Amino acid sequence: MTPGQPEALDGVSLEARELRRLQTLAEAWRLLAPLERPEEVYRAVVETAKAATRAVSVLLFLHRPHEDVLELVAAQGLSQKKVGFRLRRGEGISWVVLEKGEPLYLADVTQDPRVIFLSGRPQPGVYLGVPLRNAEGKAFGVLSMDTAGGVGEILPEEEFWIQALAEAAGLVLARIEALELAKAEAARAQALLELSLALEAARDPLVMAKEALETLLRLTPYHAGALYLFQEGTVRPAVTAGRYPLGFTQLYEEYPIHFGEGLLGHPRLWEGPVYVEDYAQFPGALRPYVENGLRSALLVPLRPEGRRYGVLALGSFGEPVPYRSEDEGVLRLVAGRLEEALERLSYLKTLN
Secondary structure (H helix, E strand, O other): OOOOOOOOOOOOOHHHHHHHHHHHHHHHHHHHOOOOOHHHHHHHHHHHHHHHOOOOEEEEEEEEOOOOEEEEEEEEEOOHHHOOOEEEOOOOHHHHHHHHOOOEEEOOHHHOOOOOOOOOOOOOOOEEEEEEEOOOOOEEEEEEEEOOOOOOOOOOOHHHHHHHHHHHHHHHHHHHHHHHHHHHHHHHHHHHHHHHHHHHHOOOHHHHHHHHHHHHHHHOOOOEEEEEEEEOOEEEEEEEEEOOOOOOOOHHHHOOEEOOOOHHHOOOHHHOOEEEOOHHHOOOOOHHHHHOOEEEEEEEEEOHHHOOOEEEEEEEEOOOOOOOHHHHHHHHHHHHHHHHHHHHHHHHHHHO
């Protein structure tokens, strides 16, 4: 029973309630299972909930772990134009539903100070929110309906429908995510195989680096990449790939980076990958590069045969790229392949 809600379906046995729940879940699954894109699921859930209930508004929030916010990804009713609205942790009643992982019913939303009204002003109404769960049972979103700002009601039996929609949506979205991950893994394996073959055939270190960078940009969300080499006390890009702002690469000539300066002089760089989400906040940030839009960066050293050869770097401009372990993993892997190719090329030269 949902805390605070009038007893649903008075006089109906628990067995009958469970049968009704399973029937409703099966109906919701038939509706959502054929969908292939997350956006289609979001839209179908809120449209179906709005059409099948007397709610004034239906909202679907998803948790965005990297920013730790709840984002409104779909809505029907009075809040339809608020899609994209975000709630920081602890803001609004949806966070209560997500954190507790349980349905929440409010008979009058104006009586709960935790409620945030998307209209900007308190309006009386009923609220019912239920969590969306992934295959492991962890809540990752909130589906809610309310009657604030309009004429409507939420009947006790409608709890079945919204809970069934949330449960089916969680299962369908988990299936879609698994398929997307499988596709991404297959694409990554294919790209790495093609890179290995290209490195086998190449005889020029800079051509090898170009192949490596283009592969990385296909497999990660970064905008641009470069191989940096240490030359006469400075660090300069020997190879670049991707999309750079106009004039950015000329900065290395106008404002050369010396050993120990900027992100390329990070004291931990030679120990392994270094990630910075916002370059402007990096203590050693160099002003010309900040002003030209450098935002996020992920770097790994190249040490063929144990010597300091250079740095393989990925960067974004304008928009930040949140840290993802899979990006670091593929950067490490590609750097390792490039190191092996450079070592092989060095060995072949000694035989000539």
